[in-house]
Amino acid sequence: MENTTKNDSVKVGELEFPPRKVWMKTYGCQMNYHDSERIMSHLSGMNFTKTEEQSEADLVIFNTCAVRDLANQKFYSHLGETKKLKTNPDIDPETGLKKNVIVAAGGCIAQTEGKDLVQKYKQLDFAFGTDVIDNIGEMVYRAYAGEKKFTVTAWDRSDNYSIETKITQGTPQAFVNIIKGCDKFCSYCIVPFTRGREKSRRLAEVVTDVKRLVEYSGIQEVMLLGQNVNSFGKDNGESLGQLIMELEKVNGLHLLRYTTSHPYDVTDDLVEAHANSKKLANHLHLPVQSGSNTVLQRMLREYTVEHYLSLLAKMRKANPEMVITSDIIAGFPNETEEEHQQTLQLLKDAQFDNIYAYAYSSRKGTKAARMNDVLTDDIRGRRLREVMDLQLSIQAEIRRGMTGKTYRVLVDGKNINKGVQKWQGRTSCNRIVHFEPANPEQDYMWNWVDVEITSATALSTQGTLIKEYGKTL
Ligand code: SF4
Incomplete structure (x- = not known):
């Protein structure tokens, strides 16, 4: 036009x-x-x-x-x-x-x-x-x-997936889509039907795109996006690990994140990227969904609990600062009490920093929706509460260990709680940290600061401002 x-x-x-x-x-x-x-x-x-x-x-x-x-x-x-x-x-x-x-x-x-x-x-x-x-x-x-x-509602039938990232927000953070669609067909998920088959952008195009965002739009933090980012480049002989190491060379880019991952596609070169990249966040969101191998089979997730835990061990070895978060579905169709207990055990073994847990709900058109399910909403609700209660006690313990440590954050908001104004930002390991301003008049929005943690609970982390860097590092 x-x-x-x-x-x-x-x-x-x-x-x-x-x-x-x-x-x-x-x-x-x-x-x-x-x-x-x-x-x-x-x-x-x-x-x-x-x-x-x-x-x-x-x-x-x-x-x-x-x-x-x-x-x-x-x-x-x-x-x-x-x-x-x-x-x-x-x-x-x-x-x-x-x-x-x-x-x-x-x-x-x-x-x-x-x-x-x-x-x-x-x-x-x-x-x-x-x-x-x-x-x-x-x-x-x-x-x-x-x-x-x-x-x-047509699908793009071309082999190429080529776009230029558009941003309108005027912030130093940008989402950059690197792959669309999903070929996994997990039995509960509607996404392959709503987003189509996987198609990756070319690595060189993404690097040029990010360089342009950094140079002309002042972007400092990039979130690489896809339904299954770990599949990036499969069709083109490229990989997410390679992309990360190329983006490592972009001057002015300070922080790189990616989501969402599928455990089946976590490759050794991605683990190496976590060991070698200085820009990659100390955080991995790796959805596990269940701690039971029989449920994982019914979910068509293509990995076992043992494989999943071995990936966590590799990632933590590659980067000892690594913080892992996950997704859990409570009450998948016909989940037995024993299978549910296996998920609780997995939470203890995996030591997630946070989880997104949901009671299973059926999606029309999926394989799981056609299963003859005996679970009631009450059972699902109870299991979800048990998952959350256990996780909150685990994460409170993990986060207590943050006290006394200093984290660098990019300030992205402020709020007033009981009359006290606090600024907030996200650490490289994806925890939200609140701090009181040293100077109440000062605008810290989109500034980089170092914050020393003074108290941390399962759900909230408070700190003291230690150092200010201004709008760029
Ligand atoms: S849960 Fe994720 S990996 Fe599985 S089908 Fe849905 S989008 Fe794909």
């Missing part, structure tokens, strides 16, 4: 786009947040700016998640509420005209149920899937050209 400016409007194709506002709600994982940022960057070229107030919006976009039950329910409830935007639209104070609010839904739910959504919800103008994010401009154009009730 060709853009020319005239007064405050932007001409796109045959249409004038006056300044408009977009309200966007993102659910779910970091991949969705990355996609939303991409959507926003395309829309800014069509004269849209972001608003936090839905009532001000000309365009409302939901970027949905099909993985978590709660995110699912929230989306349907929020979508239902947009009916009033159409039936009772605000009057634009400048033109005195009724606003023509356009409502769209994208992301994982829209990928699989887009057509049904558009039919069922009168207020929904269009739905779009996960592989057409970069076509959002055309869809918005079609909507403003008067087209209603359409769905775009």
